[in-house]
Structures are given as C-alpha cells and as structure tokens.
Amino acid sequence: MMDKQRYLRMCAVAVAAVLVVSGCSSIKNLFGGRSKDKTGEPAKLVDITPTANVKRLWTASVGKGEKHLGIGQHPAIEAGVVYAAAVEGGVYALDLATGAPRWHYESKLPLSGGPGVGGGLVVAGGLEGDVVALDVADGHEKWTAKVNNEVLSAPAIGGGMVFVHSNDGRVTAFDAETGARRWFHSVDTPALTVRGTGGLTLGPGIVFVGGDNGALTALNMNDGNVLWTTPVAEPEGRSELERMADVDGEPVLDGTTLFATSYKNRTVAIDGPSGQVMWVSENGGARGAGVSNSAVVISDKDGNVVGLDKNSGGSLWKQSGLLNRAVSAPAVQGDYAVVGDFEGVVHWLRLSDGAFGARSKLGEAVAGKPVVAADGTLVVQTADGKLAAFALQ
Numbered sequence: 001m002m003d004k005q006r007y008l009r010m011c012a013v014a015v016a017a018v019l020v021v022s023g024c025s026s027i028k029n030l031f032g033g034r035s036k037d038k039t040g041e042p043a044k045l046v047d048i049t050p051t052a053n054v055k056r057l058w059t060a061s062v063g064k065g066e067k068h069l070g071i072g073q074h075p076a077i078e079a080g081v082v083y084a085a086a087v088e089g090g091v092y093a094l095d096l097a098t099g100a101p102r103w104h105y106e107s108k109l110p111l112s113g114g115p116g117v118g119g120g121l122v123v124a125g126g127l128e129g130d131v132v133a134l135d136v137a138d139g140h141e142k143w144t145a146k147v148n149n150e151v152l153s154a155p156a157i158g159g160g161m162v163f164v165h166s167n168d169g170r171v172t173a174f175d176a177e178t179g180a181r182r183w184f185h186s187v188d189t190p191a192l193t194v195r196g197t198g199g200l201t202l203g204p205g206i207v208f209v210g211g212d213n214g215a216l217t218a219l220n221m222n223d224g225n226v227l228w229t230t231p232v233a234e235p236e237g238r239s240e241l242e243r244m245a246d247v248d249g250e251p252v253l254d255g256t257t258l259f260a261t262s263y264k265n266r267t268v269a270i271d272g273p274s275g276q277v278m279w280v281s282e283n284g285g286a287r288g289a290g291v292s293n294s295a296v297v298i299s300d301k302d303g304n305v306v307g308l309d310k311n312s313g314g315s316l317w318k319q320s321g322l323l324n325r326a327v328s329a330p331a332v333q334g335d336y337a338v339v340g341d342f343e344g345v346v347h348w349l350r351l352s353d354g355a356f357g358a359r360s361k362l363g364e365a366v367a368g369k370p371v372v373a374a375d376g377t378l379v380v381q382t383a384d385g386k387l388a389a390f391a392l393q
Helices: 004-022 027-031
Strands: 054-061 076-078 081-086 090-095 101-105 111-118 121-126 130-135 141-146 156-158 161-165 171-175 181-185 200-203 206-210 215-220 226-231 252-254 257-262 266-271 277-281 289-291 295-299 305-309 315-319 331-333 336-340 345-350 356-361 378-381 386-392
Touching (some): 257 289
Antiparallel strands (some): 076 081, 121 130, 161 171, 206 215, 215 226, 252 257, 257 266, 295 305, 331 336, 336 345
C-alpha cells in the first residue's frame, strides 16, 4: 500500500500539473467550479501574414504518446537519425530526411524519459523507474537497470557513463558498457512541484542538473561530488504554490556559459566552471530556454514568450499572443524561435522582434521542447505520439 507521504506528494504534483497546464488563475477556480473570470482562458489565435516559408517534410507515429501526463517528451537527434520514445510504444529510430523507420524496440514498459543518445547508446527511462539502454545501430537491448522513482527527463550519456535524473531528485550514474551503478547524488525536493524533472546537460567532466528547489548544481562526472550549487530562483513565499521554483528544462551550455530558467519567473546566465552568476532576468519558465547567437528565448508559465539579450539579460521583446496556451519551451531554428501549444499548433516567432512568422497545426498538444538538428531540420513530438519534421525554406 502506498504510504501517506508518497500519496500526498503525488497529489501535490498532480495539482501543480493542472495549474501549469490549464493556466488557472486561482485555487478557487480549480476546485470551485466554473468562474466568470475570463483572464485564464487561452488566447484565441489571430490571423497572421507569414514571413517564414516553413515546409513540413514528414510525419510519423511513435506510439500512443504521453497524453495528459504533462511530461513534455521530445526526441533526440544524432548523425541524421531521430530517436523517440513513447509511454506506450517503445523506442523508434527514424531517418531525419525522410521519416522512414530504421528500427523499433518494442516494450511494454511506460517509457516516459528520453530518449538520450550518445556513445553508441540510446537510453530511455520509465514511469516505474526502469532504465533501458539500446544499441544505436539496430536497437537491440544492451542492458537494463532500475532507479527508485519515475524518470521524466532524458538520460545523458558521456564519459563512459549514463546519467539518469529521477523524480525524487536523485541523479544516478551507470556504467555505459555494463549498466552497473557507479554513484548517485540526491537533492531534497519540495512538497509541491511542477510536473517534470530537470534535464541533464554535460560539460567537460561535469554533469549540470536543474532541481525542483530552484537551484542549478554541477556534479563531478567521475564520482558525483558537488562542484558548486547556484540558485536560479529562491523558493520564497507564504504558500507551497508561491515557493515553486522548479528548473525543469535542460540547462543550455553555450561555450562556457550556462543558461537556465525557473518557473519562478527568473532566468540566469552562469559561468560553467565557477558557478558565478553573470546576469539575472526577472523573466522565466520551468521548461527550458532556446539560445541563438544573440538572444535567449523563454516561455513563462502564463504563455508569454520573451526574448532576452544574450550578453546582458535585458529584455528585447515580449510576445503575449499565446497567453494560457500551455506553451512549450522554445527552440531556435534559423532566425526564428519555435514553440508548440496545447492545441498542437507550432509557432515560429521572429528572433528580431517576436512577431509571428509562421504557424502549423499538428493535432494533440506539443508539450515537449522542439529539437533542431545540425542541418537545421526541426522535429516536434506531440502528446499523442506523432513526430513531424520541418524545414525553413
């Protein structure tokens, strides 16, 4: 039987997920029935004059998807191949140019985290704590392992190890060849969090991980020892809801600078080797940032998409046309920031001023961050397990 503490934590997480996804303006609106207050309703999309020539290259299905779990699954891309997992459907490898299948690993496990790809492996985690490592060439199973809690973000692979961040705040390192556990590091998590787990980013000898406590931590890749911990946002406030400060998106490492963003409306640039904060912006969102040569783009919990100056953190523009549409984290494709929303609409926003440049309708919600390949192709995964690839012409 589930113990009381775990039950209360699951209830709290569920409430947070509903608040984030639905854009509820108050607890009363959530539990008290329909409200006459229209401020929390999703913005209606207005007609736009496209400035970007976007071509859909292909679509494919990779299973039944995450549906309403609020995980934000997204694919991984390496060497011209797209890898994707679904809660019901296993792991797929598809050709980036055509969408044609390369291989399919069938599994009855609810694979919710990942996949991550690197070092000849494709690794996914599950809702029941399973970790599955596959051969990148043909998808055959190389090893399996187990962690103590659900895995909601992609494993990271490097330095001969596989790193998994589970929903209890623990980072576990496994030997990439055998699956044997090498070390683990635990961080206490608050009672109320946004649905999701901080993604992992690897630097030279370092694992960077965002936490539900609002901090970014650098771990020694070899032994898991803490090199530094820097707050992205402080979990301040009178209530658990006000104190929510999750850093759930993968930190972006650009050169030696890390960019991380928090649900508590704060984004920071951090010097990777030292952990020193370089600038702070009072704009933020839990799901992660998109970074271009000149801008950092975030989407906040209300659905605003904001462009920040990469060197100073100063505000460049703010696009409020997607309010309460449960906007995904942004990716950068060419001269555009790209986000998805709860109706499965993908939006291209000009990096110069945030204006809408193009739009494409896919179907179910796009909760996961779009992914851009080295050749500029953008791939999006929907909550019903559909993949779509786009090119800017």
